[in-house]
Amino acid sequence: MHPSSAADPPAVPAATSEPHEPQSPTGRQILDFELRNSIPRLPAPFSSSSTALHLAPGSASNMSATDAETTVKIVKGEFGYVLEDVPHLIDYIPDLPTYPNPLQDNPSYSVVKQYFVNQDDTVPRKVVVQIDSPRGLHFRRAGPRQKVYFESDDVLACIVTCGGLCPGLNTVIREIVCGLSYMYGVNQVLGIEGGYRGFYARNTIQMTPKSVNDIHKRGGTVLGTSRGGHDTMKIVDNIQDRGINQVYIIGGDGTQKGAAAIFEEIRRRRLKVAVVGIPKTIDNDIAVIDKSFGFDTAVEEAQRAINAAHVEAESVENGIGVVKLMGRYSGFIAMYATLASRDVDCCLIPESPFYLEGKGGLFEYIEKTLKENGHMVLVVAEGAGQDLIAESMKTMDHEDASGNKLLLDVGLWLSQRIKDYFSSRQKMVINLKYIDPTYMIRAIPSNASDNVYCTLLAQSAVHGAMAGYTGFTVGLVNGRQTYIPFERVTQTRNKVVITDRMWARLLSSTNQPSFLSSKDVDEANMTDEQRKQTSEKNCDNGSV
């Protein structure tokens, strides 16, 4: 391939690259103009028409790269259009040569009309709008570009998996290896073993389409994983020493923060290394994206535990089945598993406070349901009711190696409290069975739908890195594959919003009480900032 200069005129003018796209709403030309000048054509750091927003440096203790400020590229267009763009290698290494995308000569792709994504394509964050809504926030659309910034033979890619297990990890690994090889002719891919610390503490393994051929049929990750052990400097030294120039990092919120730190250090050293995050978590708590891979599979597997609880409960008099499901900070698995099952009478999640005794409390509801139906099934997310347990037990705050809160077992605690309640008052003889599938819902291979999703994520990640984008997480936004800046996905955690329609749908489906006071609802409606102010005020007042 022969390099051409990155400063060349646009490779594909918008008007010709996507002939079927409707042309020229009034704002279109201005939008094109602004975007063109912001996409990697002008010298670093950003175009004249974009605004660089400087955010607070990341919080990792060993992030020496935090000296360099984290910067988000914002591009503004007409009618309130905002693009939160992702970094590009030429932001800090101007004049990098480009090459024609090898997919152009690939018979499988060259026949596909519009296979290449228009440079200017972006995806709206919000799709429900009103007549007077501004066009709002957008993310860059993922997919192959006409020009790439790496020659196939020069690529040395690596893949690492971090954090807890999740169905689909092996599929993503497989599809990165195969995508690089089959689409771009890249044959040097290293597997980093055992999570972040594997960069500096373990040997690497060579990965080929042959060696990963059937790994998607297995649960877990063939690379191994870990929590803790993120040392930015050692990791980047290792990347530099090995000559790695594409880094694919698969993991949850903590992992994406680690990836952001690695990217900042790589940018500080001005290395031609693309850093790409692929979001992973069965908890579905990663911000912005529609859902994370493996979530569907986990919800499906949870049905088996719920079914068992239901069969046990309905087979005896006053049977109660309690199922605990994963979800440290967010109750998505519990909520979706409940909605899917229809056998669940009550779902408890970390986001929705509840109380046990008295009018409108959980015990009253259990008693009523048993009287009416003779049995009941209760699903509880592991992070639910932690404040109640803490009240009734003397507890210490414990954390794991990554700084995540270690939880008390709400399932066991709740089961015992229910048994105590009914036996102490001799109200009813109940028969309670507690089922905790724990790791069984995540240590399995991904289902068909997650397999497809993993494949698209992996391919989008590969296209993005080859096109020179870096410092981004690939993710589905409103059903479209996008590139999202790390900062966006690491600043907040996705939670079930109990004042939103989805939780209301669950309440309508189970017919359970909301267990909420008006104070709880007000709190749920608060922004993070308001919540912080209220808690500071409460501290000042001496109240808890």
Ligand SMILES: Nc1ncnc2c1ncn2[C@@H]1O[C@H](COP(=O)(O)OP(=O)(O)OP(=O)(O)O)[C@@H](O)[C@H]1O
């Ligand atoms: N703020 C941070 N800065 C740098 N690295 C981090 C940060 N938080 C976590 N990490 C690193 O990311 C890796 C994974 O983090 P963690 O154990 O929290 O899992 P996760 O990616 O959030 O996935 P899970 O969904 O299982 O919680 C660990 O190696 C940890 O050291």
Ligand SMILES: O=P(O)(O)OC[C@H]1O[C@](O)(CO)[C@@H](O)[C@@H]1O
């Ligand atoms: O025991 P580990 O591996 O730390 O994982 C437990 C946590 O991982 C998660 O599944 C997220 O991956 C949480 O729901 C759970 O609390």
Ligand SMILES: [Mg+2]
């Ligand atoms: Mg996490």
